[in-house]
Amino acid sequence: MLPQRHEGADGQGKAHMKSMFSYDVMESFRITNQWLGASAKALYSYPAFGLSANPMVAMTAAWGEVTERSFARMVLKPDWNISHVVGEDGRDHLVSIETTVKKAFGDLIHFNVLGRAEKERKVLLVAPMSGHYATLLRSTVVSLLPDCEVYITDWHNARDIAVSEGKFDVEDYTLYIVDFLRKLGPDTHVIAVCQPAPLALAATAYLAAEDPDAQPNSLTLIGGPIDPGAAPTEVTDFGRSVTMGQLEQHVIQRVGFKYRGAGRLVYPGLQQLASFIAMNSETHAKAFADQVVAVAKGEASDADRHNKFYDEYLAVMDMTAEFYLSTVERIFKEREIARNVFEVDGKRVDIGKITDVAVKTVEGANDDISAPGQCVAALEMLTGLPDDMKASHLEPGAGHYGIFAGRSWRNNIRPLVLEFIDANCRHGKRRPTAVKQAS
Known part of the structure; x- marks a missing residue:
């Protein structure tokens, strides 16, 4: 890919050699996790597994449900739901x-x-x-x-x-x-x-x-x-503390082929989300684990407090x-x-x-x-x-x-x-x- 010019924050043209590869890698990682979650949920929900007394069967199906929902929400724009x-x-x-x-x-x-x-x-x-x-x-x-x-x-x-x-x-x-x-x-x-x-x-x-x-x-x-x-x-x-050059180098990527804005330079939503979660990683990990247990016990619902919060929190957009x-x-x-x-x-x-x-x-x-x-x-x-x-x-x-x-x-x-x-x-x-x- 040929170098392209980008008007930086200082108004001066800056050469960028950024490809779409890193953006597509992040999207591929998201889709893979969504697929793993969907597969675990479907596989461990078969009636045959109902004969098993092993609690890990229900826990694995619950993990799949929570994982699929979490990674699917990352690319969906939430509805206003104001009727x-x-x-x-x-x-x-x-x-x-x-x-x-x-x-x-x-x-x-x-x-x-x-x-x-x-x-x-x-x-x-x-x-x-x-x-x-x-x-x-x-x-x-x-x-x-x-x-x-x-x-x-x-x-x-x-x-x-x-x-x-x-x-x-x-x-x-x-x-x-x-x-x-x-x-x-x-x-x-x-x-x-x-x-x-x-x-x-x-x-x-x-x-x-x-x-x-x-x-x-x-x-x-x-x-x-x-x-x-x-x-x-x-x-x-x-x-x-961070320099503009560091920001351009480490957080700016080019939109991949999957979307209409292919080639546009952005700060990807998935990368922003990773930063959000890293700031309170222990809290989010506990919330995820608690929701898996709640789903396995049949105590969760589609609009419970966890899902209402994370459906919005995980829905991120590129800037x-x-x-x-x-x-x-x-x-x-x-x-x-x-x-x-x-x-x-x-x-x-x-x-x-x-x-x-x-x-x-x-x-x-x-x-x-x-x-x-x-x-x-x-x-x-x-x-x-x-x-x-x-x-x-x-x-x-x-x-x-x-x-x-x-x-x-x-x-x-x-x-x-x-x-x-x-x-x-x-x-x-x-x-x-x-x-x-x-x-």
């Missing part, structure tokens, strides 16, 4: 998931609650592009649906995007948010969760300078690395190489957002240009991914925003997941976010209320 929502009228209203804006690397989708008067709170959830699908925010969506019109960024798996669609880096991500906000209009309230928080802040500042009328009413930043240097964690330590590399270099290493020197399409994005968008930060006291201090740093950067339009909340005892989907979100943070949204509605810009009909 209805209970309205104030006590009725179950069907939910239609509709694409509002369709783009190559991600869509803007709307959870349209049929037969219900349109809610005044219009919320754009900006989902992370950090290895998992937007369905990671399913419980967040479910909790907001009764009270809001909910839209979300539904990012696509890079392995399924043809090379001809071009690149996608942090600037493109920011411009996608800008386009989505222009489509939704100024009466929108943005909630950015984790990784996209700095880019959502940048997108708002970009609109403040380029298209003020398209700015959202409010911006809630939840557990995001606005200033990764404000409170070091393992994530930020890794970003500082474009340029997005991953530019995130590490520009957000974590160079801290361009934190230093207010970030540029989009050759234009400097000045956070100080935000003057009339209310901003709230939410952090978890026990967050070990985006530690307290990283997100609230945004408020100091908003030099043009009055203090009465700034707010922050530190949730005691909450970890990273809890501040947007766990008990802390449901009981404490969600009500605070809705109060913040209500306090920053521009009533004159709301659209007329209408009742949506089922098609």
Whole structure:
């Protein structure tokens, strides 16, 4: 294969000799384990084995079932599984998931609650592009649906995007948010969760300078690395210690022939998953072993707690190489957002240009991914925003997941976010209320 040019995070062309072999080896390993699991499950489920009193027969069949399910889920995009929502009228209203804006690397989708008067709170959830699908925010969506019109960024798996669609880096991500906000209009309230928080802040500042009328009413930043240097964690330590050359050499691969994006340079989902699991390998190994025992005893179910968690956790997506590399270099290493020197399409994005968008930060006291201090740093950067339009909340005892989907979100943070949204509605810009009909 001839060397190909790739636009690195620094904008300079870099030669790559990467083949598709390593990507296909990982996929082959996954398929082999899925096949081994399916074979063990089928073989040791024969009626003849029912005559055996050896417990290893049931244990082997159970191991096969858990193994097959685990490795099969790694390449499946989870369903939203949001079919209805209970309205104030006590009725179950069907939910239609509709694409509002369709783009190559991600869509803007709307959870349209049929037969219900349109809610005044219009919320754009900006989902992370950090290895998992937007369905990671399913419980967040479910909790907001009764009270809001909910839209979300539904990012696509890079392995399924043809090379001809071009690149996608942090600037493109920011411009996608800008386009989505222009489509939704100024009466929108943005909630950015984790990784996209700095880019959502940048997108708002970009609109403040380029298209003020398209700015959202409010911006809630939840557990995001606005200033990764404000409170070091393992994530930020890794970003500082590894070089860009090492990252390109060891984690970037080229999509294999099996997928539409064959030849695209990506940070593979399977490789990301291996890193996720390695961070807590003992916990995951125990969970796997416990589930095997539960299946062998007949105590497991298709939607039990283990399967609900791992069906989502194991479902990973490839990120474009340029997005991953530019995130590490520009957000974590160079801290361009934190230093207010970030540029989009050759234009400097000045956070100080935000003057009339209310901003709230939410952090978890026990967050070990985006530690307290990283997100609230945004408020100091908003030099043009009055203090009465700034707010922050530190949730005691909450970890990273809890501040947007766990008990802390449901009981404490969600009500605070809705109060913040209500306090920053521009009533004159709301659209007329209408009742949506089922098609």
